[in-house]
Amino acid sequence: MDKNFLQWANENQSRLLVPNALLEPRHSHEGIGAAVAVRGCLYFEKAYDAEVREALAQCFDDYCAVAGDKLTFLWHNGKAAQAFNKAKPMRDLASKLGENDRFDFDYMSGESASDAGFWGFHVFGMRGWEQKMGTRGVDVLDFSFPMVAVQEDPDAFAGLFFRFAQRLKALRGHAGFAVNLSPTAQAENESTEFWVSQIMPGLDVGYPAANPERDMRDKIKSVDWLTTISKDMLDRVGGVSKLRSELPPAWFAFGDYGAGVVIRAGVLPDGGLSESEDKPPVLPPAYVVLDAALRPIRASEMEILQRGTVNGDAPVYNTKASTAAWLRRFETDENGLLAAKAALLDTPSLEPSNALPNPL
DSSP states (O other): OOHHHHHHHHHOGGGGEEETTTTOTTSOOOSEEEEEEEEEEEEESOTTSHHHHHHHHHHHHHHHHHHTTOOOEEEETTOOOEEGGGSOOHHHHHHTOOTTSOEEEEEEOOSSTTOOOSOEEEEEEOOHHHHHHTOSOOEEEEEEEOHHHHHHOHHHHHHHHHHHHHHHTOSEEEEEEEEEEOTTOHHHHHHHHHHHHHHOTTSOOSOTTSHHHHHOSSOBSOOOSEEEEEHHHHHHTTHHHHHHHHSOTTTEEEEEOSSEEEEEESSSOOOOOOSSTTSOOOOOHHHHHHHHHTGGGBOSOOSOSOOOOTTOSSOOSOSHHHHHHHHTTTOOOHHHHHHHHHHHTTSOOOOGGGOOSSBO
8 A cells, every 4th residue: 555645545534435426427426425445354154143143243342442433323134224322232133133034234434324434344144044055155244444544553453354254263255445335325336436446456346245245155256455265265275385485474474263364465455556647556466466376266257246227327347257357357477476576575564563363
């Protein structure tokens, strides 16, 4: 993440909040439709189980200890939004749910319930009978911070992400730059997400709880600043020793969370944003190197990342071809890989304090 960009972001946070449906003239532009943030996503199983629900509540406790009073609204199990300070605690709401009830919690930080915000904590948990069928994907937790908060203390975010993966015995996951969209107008703001991804190729794209993302079991969607892979996936890429030979230790760290490993690529997330408007975006070199190492378990195709609106006026990733191109954006040949490894030398290296818990 470029220091000049971080300074700009710190001084212009309001410009990282984008009006609703900015690129869709047929829709209202009132409110905030998109917010550029740093987001972590973790995919796991058994959100219907009491122990897993308690683990989720513990994750939320930890998140609130950092977010403080930033959360403003809760959407829960399809009901109307509630003001956060008037809503019952997650544990109280969870205690009234059976295993075959939905387990959906969407905590937001917008000024209105329909606004996107920098802070958010979202759980999408399937009903017990759905997950036991084994054909309807997995559960997901995603949470986000403003990028300036991650800049000030990247290790706090990385540590939180690691602990969440550990508690949930995560199957896979990733964390880095992303765009949070309005909870009530996702399709209308996907074109904004697309546009940001064109100037920040290191940015994640797609709604974490969408079916195509939850349906993946033996692949990861993308590499990122923090990438979580299961022990099975680790074996399929040759184990830690093989990864160590491909990932320079000055820029990559490993942490064993029990069910798998978290891989940290650099001190801070990298969006690939160009330092000058006259220059094209640059693929983050650490992500290019990591993508090559994890290629056997990284998806090369999937169902569409975005839907878009009917008769939308701006492009989105709503075809398999455009989705596949995004998934493969870090692919390169041997010369490109060598160039990316050389480019790592110009990026900040990890310090001992940046080590993940349970380092490998």
